[in-house]
Amino acid sequence: MNSQLNNTNESHARAESLIAKERVEGISPAEQEWLTVHLRECGQCSASVEATQQALRSLLSLQVTAPRGLAARTQFRVRLRAQEMRSVRQPRWRLVYLMCGASWVAGAATAPYVWRGLEWIGHRAGLPDLVWKMGFGVWWALPAIIAAAILFAESAGTNAARIDLNRNL
Amino acid sequence: MADDRKTLIQGLRQRDPELLDRLIEEYQHRLYRYLVYLTSDAARAEDFFQETWIRVLERGHQYDGRHKFEAWLFTIARNLVIDWQRQKKAISLDSMVDPDEEGRPIDLPDEKAESPLQVYLQGESEQRVQASLDRLPVPYREVLLLRFREEMQLDEIARIQSTPISTVKSRLYRGLEALKGLLAGGAA
Numbered sequence: 001m002n003s004q005l006n007n008t009n010e011s012h013a014r015a016e017s018l019i020a021k022e023r024v025e026g027i028s029p030a031e032q033e034w035l036t037v038h039l040r041e042c043g044q045c046s047a048s049v050e051a052t053q054q055a056l057r058s059l060l061s062l063q064v065t066a067p068r069g070l071a072a073r074t075q076f077r078v079r080l081r082a083q084e085m086r087s088v089r090q091p092r093w094r095l096v097y098l099m100c101g102a103s104w105v106a107g108a109a110t111a112p113y114v115w116r117g118l119e120w121i122g123h124r125a126g127l128p129d130l131v132w133k134m135g136f137g138v139w140w141a142l143p144a145i146i147a148a149a150i151l152f153a154e155s156a157g158t159n160a161a162r163i164d165l166n167r168n169l
Numbered sequence: 170m171a172d173d174r175k176t177l178i179q180g181l182r183q184r185d186p187e188l189l190d191r192l193i194e195e196y197q198h199r200l201y202r203y204l205v206y207l208t209s210d211a212a213r214a215e216d217f218f219q220e221t222w223i224r225v226l227e228r229g230h231q232y233d234g235r236h237k238f239e240a241w242l243f244t245i246a247r248n249l250v251i252d253w254q255r256q257k258k259a260i261s262l263d264s265m266v267d268p269d270e271e272g273r274p275i276d277l278p279d280e281k282a283e284s285p286l287q288v289y290l291q292g293e294s295e296q297r298v299q300a301s302l303d304r305l306p307v308p309y310r311e312v313l314l315l316r317f318r319e320e321m322q323l324d325e326i327a328r329i330q331s332t333p334i335s336t337v338k339s340r341l342y343r344g345l346e347a348l349k350g351l352l353a354g355g356a357a
Contacts, residue, residue, distance in 0.1 A: 024316070024341045027325060055349045056317055058298040066201035067215065074197075074219045075190045078226050082184050087228070 015045040096150050103143030174234040181229030206314045207250045221246040239323045301351035309344030
């Protein structure tokens with residue numbers, strides 16, 4: 001008698017678990033078959049299926065739609081922000097590209113003269129070769145240092161703009 | 170499908186205004202609904218809705234197309250809400266309402282009090298459902314929405330919530346059970 005009761009309870013528990021599992025992650029064909037047979041015979045578990053379906057129907061029945069005009073307002077804000085970002089970024093980037101290009105051209109064209117000039121200064125001043133050669137290295141690195149400074153200023157400007165935007169929200 | 174995603178990635182990277190307009194139109198109801206469910210506050214949801222799209226504009230280059238766009242979009246929205254919750258209460262959205270994992274009591278709203286979600290969702294036949302949903306802890310409400318309304322896969326939900334799939338499953342089971350109980354007039 002007791003073992004029969006235990007079996008029934010176990011069947012109900014298994015059915016309950018499969019009812020939920022079926023919705024959440026799906027069940028195997030064998031489990032589906034077992035559940036179908038059990039539900040055919042068990043009113044209590046059939047009621048549980050109905051309660052689950054009712055809960056999900058209720059969840060789906062709620063109509064929540066975006067208020068009219070929200071999309072348009074958002075589109076406007078997004079376009080405005082995009083414009084803001086472009087106006088902050090483009091001129092500085094253009095400047096960086098221009099400077100890089102110009103510095104490479106000028107650097108390549110003047111390298112022999114700069115080398116000879118620095119060599120002459122170095123000898124006149126009695127400097128060791130290493131010093132005036134290092135001066136030549138700095139001459140080449142100068143455009144990169146300037147470009148890095150501009151990029152740093154650019155990134156600081158963007159962060160400031162982002163903080164302003166967040167404050168306004 | 171792959172071409173669509175490629176176009177999407179490119180458009181987001183270039184901050185294509187036409188593409189963004191189209192996406193806002195397309196996802197407006199789903200995103201707004203998700204935010205209302207998360208915040209229980211229509212006005213707040215509108216703010217987050219706009220802020221989410223600003224983030225999409227600013228961080229569009231981070232979308233790599235490996236996962237669905239809506240999952241990425243919902244993750245951005247969720248992170249904004251979590252930041253807000255942290256600022257507001259100095260605790261996270263999850264820890265606030267996940268009693269089984271955190272061992273904290275659920276801070277359920279007063280059943281009789283009219284919440285912003287109830288005010289927003291009008292209509293007499295829906296009121297019982299609204300009240301039940303409103304009493305459901307946020308992570309449960311969120312997974313139920315994502316799974317059954319948005320029809321997302323478990324791994325997508327896990328990605329959005331930054332939790333293991335096992336946690337998503339357990340939240341779904343508990344949420345479903347709690348919703349059934351609430352609709353039947355019992356306690357969650």
